[in-house]
Amino acid sequence: MNALTRRPLLIVLLVLLAVAGVRALTGEALTDSGMVGAALRLAVPIGLAALSGLWSERAGVANLGIEGMMIIGTVCGAWAGHFHGVWAGVVAGMLGGAAAGLLHAVVTVTFGVDQVVCGIAVNILAAGVARFLCVVVFAGLPGAGATQSPPVTGEVGTVSVPLLAGGAGGDLLGDLERGGVFLLADAAGLLRGLLHEVSWLTVAAVVLVPVSVVLLWHTAFGLRLRSAGEHPAAADSLGVPVQRMRYCGVLVSGALAGLAGAYLVTVSSGLYQEGQTGGRGFIGLAAMIFGNWRPVGTAGGALLFGYADAVQLRQASAVHTLLLLGAMLAWAAAIVVARRRPRLAAGAALLGAAAFALFQNTGSVPTQLIYVTPYLTTLLVLATVAQRLRMPAYVGLPYRRGGG
Numbered sequence: 001m002n003a004l005t006r007r008p009l010l011i012v013l014l015v016l017l018a019v020a021g022v023r024a025l026t027g028e029a030l031t032d033s034g035m036v037g038a039a040l041r042l043a044v045p046i047g048l049a050a051l052s053g054l055w056s057e058r059a060g061v062a063n064l065g066i067e068g069m070m071i072i073g074t075v076c077g078a079w080a081g082h083f084h085g086v087w088a089g090v091v092a093g094m095l096g097g098a099a100a101g102l103l104h105a106v107v108t109v110t111f112g113v114d115q116v117v118c119g120i121a122v123n124i125l126a127a128g129v130a131r132f133l134c135v136v137v138f139a140g141l142p143g144a145g146a147t148q149s150p151p152v153t154g155e156v157g158t159v160s161v162p163l164l165a166g167g168a169g170g171d172l173l174g175d176l177e178r179g180g181v182f183l184l185a186d187a188a189g190l191l192r193g194l195l196h197e198v199s200w201l202t203v204a205a206v207v208l209v210p211v212s213v214v215l216l217w218h219t220a221f222g223l224r225l226r227s228a229g230e231h232p233a234a235a236d237s238l239g240v241p242v243q244r245m246r247y248c249g250v251l252v253s254g255a256l257a258g259l260a261g262a263y264l265v266t267v268s269s270g271l272y273q274e275g276q277t278g279g280r281g282f283i284g285l286a287a288m289i290f291g292n293w294r295p296v297g298t299a300g301g302a303l304l305f306g307y308a309d310a311v312q313l314r315q316a317s318a319v320h321t322l323l324l325l326g327a328m329l330a331w332a333a334a335i336v337v338a339r340r341r342p343r344l345a346a347g348a349a350l351l352g353a354a355a356f357a358l359f360q361n362t363g364s365v366p367t368q369l370i371y372v373t374p375y376l377t378t379l380l381v382l383a384t385v386a387q388r389l390r391m392p393a394y395v396g397l398p399y400r401r402g403g404g
Contacts, residue, residue, distance in 0.1 A: 014336075016190070018328040020183040028321040031186045033177060035310050035318075036193025041268065042313075043306025044205045045070070045277075048260035049284025050291065050298040051212055052253040056101075057293060058216060059249025060229035060242075062396040064119025065104050066257045067281030068126030073097040073261025075130040078272030079137050081152035081265060089152055090201065090262045097258015098251055100126060105250035109243055112398035123281075131274065149265070149272035156267055158197040165195035199267050208256070212295040225249055229392035232399040242399055257281065292389055320365050327356035 019030050029035075049066050056063035076096030081089025104122055108115045131146060138144035143151070160166040164173050173195070176188035216222035227235035228245040236242050260280065265272050283305050290304070291297025311318045330352030338345040 014332050015329065016183060016186055018325055018332060020186045021328060022321060022325050023186060024182060026321055026324065028317060029186070029189060030311075030318065030321065030325060031190040031193070033174070033189045033192035033196060036190050036307075037196060037198075038193075038313065039303065039307040039310040040194060040198070040202065041306075042309045043302045044202050045260040045263050045268070045280050046284050046287055046305050047299055047302030048205055048208070048256050048263065049281045050287035050302050051208060051295065052097075052256035052260065052281075053285050053288040054212070054291075054293055054295060054298055055216075055249050055256065056253035057288070057395045058229050058392055059225050059246045060232060060392060060394045060397065060399065061105070061108055061246050061250050061253075062115040062119065063101075063104065063250065063253050064116055064285070065100065065122030065126075066119075066253070066284060067277055067279065068119075068123035069097040069100040069104075069254050069257035070261040070264075070277045070281050071123075071126040071130050072100045073258030074265050074272050074276060075133050075149070075261075076258070077262035078149035078152060078265045079133070081154075081262075082141075082150050083153075086152055086154040086156055086266050089266050090156075090259065093262025093265070094255045094258045097261060098255040101250045101252075101254015101257070104254065105247045108398065109246045109250065112400065115396050115398075134272070134274070143271075147274035151271045152266055156199050156201050158199050159203065160197050161195040165192045166197070201263055201267050205259075205263070206299075209295045209299045216295070226392070228399075229394055232394055236399075236401060242401070246399075260284070289389060289391075293391055317364070320359065320362070323355045323359035323362075323365075327352040327359065330355065 016031075023029050049070060052066050052069070053063055073093035073096050077089040077093030079089075080092030084092075100122060104118055107113045107118045134144075134149065135146050138149050141150045163170050165171060166174060171192075173188045173192035177185050177192055179185055214222075216226060224235065224240045225245045225248060227238075227240055228242045228249070232242045235245075261277065264276055269276060284302070287301030287305055288298050290301030291299070311322060330348045334345040334348040334352065337348070
């Protein structure tokens with residue numbers, strides 16, 4: 001086992017030990033299958049938004065319009081999903097997001113407009129277009145209005161792994177989780193939440209992570225696309241069609257953002273509601289940065305933010321228990337890095353002590369803190385990983401052939 005594999009496994013083991021210790025001390029199961037399943041469902045639109053940003057920025061185009069592309073995906077998905085079925089809604093959501101991505105590409109790649117300004121404009125425009133389409137398309141339909149669509153027709157469906165998670169033949173992980181054995185029950189709950197009654201659209205979203213790895217890092221197309229974001233002038237001199245590669249990146253980005261919006265209306269809620277994206281496009285950008293512009297790390301960031309969202313939706317006691325978990329993880333990190341980075345270890349130990357003191361001296365956390373848990377997690381993660389980031393060199397910079 002090499003170092004690249006050993007380190008993530010060690011981190012997972014330490015986290016599971018800490019979670020098991022928290023359950024033994026407080027009785028609060030932070031990895032029960034219900035919470036993990038909710039975290040996975042909440043992480044999918046964030047993860048798709050993060051992959052959307054990754055494809056665009058790897059091609060050299062900053063995409064701050066992901067939120068707007070998701071909005072277009074929701075309303076297009078709701079329209080097609082109501083009149084033509086749920087899978088038509090998924091396809092329509094992707095096409096709507098791709099259309100918004102095409103608009104972003106034309107303005108930024110062809111005309112060289114500032115990419116940040118264009119992204120913000122896409123978000124503003126999308127909100128207005130969604131309201132207009134609701135009024136025009138859904139007028140007079142039962143249960144619909146200017147801010148809501150009628151329900152989507154049909155369901156995406158779910159799948160459970162046989163023998164392990166409630167599929168045909170038994171529920172081994174469920175039995176282990178209910179057994180309550182230290183560490184074993186926590187690991188079983190975690191795995192069961194990832195394998196029990198998972199929607200087919202979630203499966204597709206998970207598959208898109210390794211597909212993105214293969215396409216971007218193991219094909220000639222991916223090398224050309226990434227070169228357009230790293231050094232477009234050098235790529236152009238070698239015959240790479242930089243403008244075309246940037247168009248491809250932004251179009252894929254728009255389609256993924258539209259798929260995230262379609263997920264919200266076909267799996268999460270079953271209909272379109274104004275404001276249902278809830279800033280997930282921006283949280284997706286944070287997950288992309290957390291993953292250092294790489295698909296696997298990006299997926300990990302999305303799961304982290306999805307878990308934070310699931311915790312705050314569950315109950316206040318779970319958020320309060322996170323203080324104890326944070327203290328234990330901080331102390332574990334201090335022990336691991338004590339020899340190589342003593343100052344960092346001291347800071348982690350002090351942070352753990354502060355979290356433990358807060359846990360011991362409070363019986364609950366304020367309601368306001370519960371609601372901001374996902375966003376507070378976003379800020380903490382970005383502050384933590386800021387020192388190790390390496391974004392594509394030419395993100396946000398327009399390119400003109402012959403002009404650099």
